Amino acid sequence: MSPVKIGLLGLGTVGGGTANVLLRNAEEIARRVGRDIKIIQAAARETEFPGVNTESFEICDDAFEVVKNPDVDIVIELIGGYEPARELVLQAIANGKHVVTANKALIAKHGNEIFAAAREKGVMVAFEAAVAGGIPIIKALREGLAANRINWIAGIINGTGNFILTEMGDKGRDFPEVLAEAQALGYAEADPTFDVEGIDAAHKLAILCSLAFGVPLQFDKVFTVGISEITQDDVVYAEELGYRIKHLGITRRTEKGIELRVHPTLIPNRRLIANVDGVMNAVLVHGDAVGPTLYYGAGAGAEPTASAVVADVIDIARVLTSDPENRVPHLAFQSNALSDDTILAMEEVETAYYLRMKALDRSGVLADVTRILADQGISIEAMLQKDPVGESHASIIMLTHRVVEKNMNAAINFIESLDSISENVIRIRMETLDS
């Protein structure tokens, strides 16, 4: 089957990330879709693309050329802003192209018009990347939670704002100072208004509101307060009262009508969402059947956003490739493309360990134990000794660095054979879950 052919508008941060992800993961994506996906043409204003693999497609400087290209099946719009993005998307639709966009401003403001055009023309328009970057929140709301009457949504949906509030809270810094750093780090734009004043969050919230409650997009009705007036004092006092300040987008169905508001919000610090820090995003959705669910991940950045863009491309490519009932393979990959990768025996798995042992409290036992561990190549990260009142044995607790399980098995056997060790060694595996 011939590849699905992509025309890419924009080769900046997200455009470059999208090209890289499509190329790097091409083989695995083809196993998922049952067909190759290929960028054939891109439009960009730049002439150099550091870090972007551009070898396999043509680059032009006129985006309108791409939306007219008769070979293009799917147009990916990553230019941003209202115009010419709107005009390009509408022309792509008119030319019978499917469209994927990450443009929240465009969807929030012109979505009603764009969707009507797409329905008329029978093409698909997808916009997962428009809200909360790499978090598949649009799919969760439209499909995963479709059984529910949604009660409310509360989300941290602007990473720059959350980075600023986190820094103010953790490091006691004031707003202007942290904003300057966010700009230096490239999180905030030179004009930070969209992030800091909540306009970007309002775009996303308008989309979430429509998805949750089945109302047309109404960006102009979002009540919006930014974070620029939050002071260090407020962060400290809130903490003292058991709360954290987050910049939330909130939409809720009430008997009187639908609430639609973006503003700094005190939330109890024991809530999971209160502990979402830095540039990360999280969306808390409350459905009548499922109760609260939370979706957490990177809300911006080249590859996280590309993750959502390419997922939309795969969705469309699957529709173009398979019968409707085979659209998504049962096990995510085509049944004839499953791999026979080995499942590793536990003896071969590498992990860190917590060990607890009961030792006769006599000199030499610790030396014996550490020697046995060293012989197996196991180094110790931390140690505690506990001497319970009234017991003749001390408890020794150790955290080790990572080691292959078979070495740990051998070490534990040796340790348990020591006269000075009573009872079995308790072993609990340990993971940092950080990369």
Add this chain to the structure above:
Amino acid sequence: MSPVKIGLLGLGTVGGGTANVLLRNAEEIARRVGRDIKIIQAAARETEFPGVNTESFEICDDAFEVVKNPDVDIVIELIGGYEPARELVLQAIANGKHVVTANKALIAKHGNEIFAAAREKGVMVAFEAAVAGGIPIIKALREGLAANRINWIAGIINGTGNFILTEMGDKGRDFPEVLAEAQALGYAEADPTFDVEGIDAAHKLAILCSLAFGVPLQFDKVFTVGISEITQDDVVYAEELGYRIKHLGITRRTEKGIELRVHPTLIPNRRLIANVDGVMNAVLVHGDAVGPTLYYGAGAGAEPTASAVVADVIDIARVLTSDPENRVPHLAFQSNALSDDTILAMEEVETAYYLRMKALDRSGVLADVTRILADQGISIEAMLQKDPVGESHASIIMLTHRVVEKNMNAAINFIESLDSISENVIRIRMETLDS
């Protein structure tokens, strides 16, 4: 268009929940699908169904009758266990029915056979509810994260086990005591082996592994350690070292092969997943493009599980109802079924507030402020007074109970007009996010 017709196998906890959700949310579901979904027949061993709305469908005692019923389009299997569930599902497929199941044991053990039968017959088999209950994690892995090469998954995927570990940690109780309580509360079965020894988690992890890495289901290769040997001492020592013990299912792609293991695990207590407590589930997925993402929600229970079952039913009904490119409406609901619900003006929104004001430190000012608040029906939940060194003004911080914004606007106007108050009153809205 005629309704999509459902045959329901099992009217226990999840079956009853599924019937209730389908009936209660029928109107909103029809707005999503563009068509009604109706249970026409159910099979149950019981004869009474407390709390379940069974008025609108026939109930028989022979599940095989339902899978043969020529009027049934979709069979929902909620009996659980290996047999006769396997036989019923295979017969349903042979009879051309689409199948939705919440049965992790069945999918983990017989999924390869069931999927092959479904492909052969051209029917759909869906199993979102089989892993992590109401959390749409299967959809996230198969579709939302499809752009990624998945690196690893770590999940709290058994609520009973997590409840036990949470109670041991928070309340200093020992394993046997908490297990007894979990059984009394109905979280753990009379035979708690599946939960406590990690077999239930292993079923789910086998499914997640296949979805992540595109390998066949291999339940028999899951390395599994339960939580019954975790003692209160270990929980306390781990906490002292900065870790929390969670019963995790972990699957990871390494150069040597795929890790596939369920065991108690020490994880740093600052990780979001370390703070997932009680019966809740959470799945942390690390993809090469998106980085870490986390999915949190109820992993069991009647309606949370029904949420996933009915989402699968809606997925199938959408395929049966619409052209492939219109399967999921842009805004989650059919474009001709959008509602004109009012967006509430902010003045009408009710919320709690944090207020901070600068007061001349003289008697009477607090009395004035509280009187103004009381006049607007605003009651105070907490108060702090701060007297910064070297300033002539004191800061008064108040948390209020919920009130309509227009009353707060009026109160703030009155407060700001007091001679004893300098500067504007700072107001930050407050939400508990708990229901």
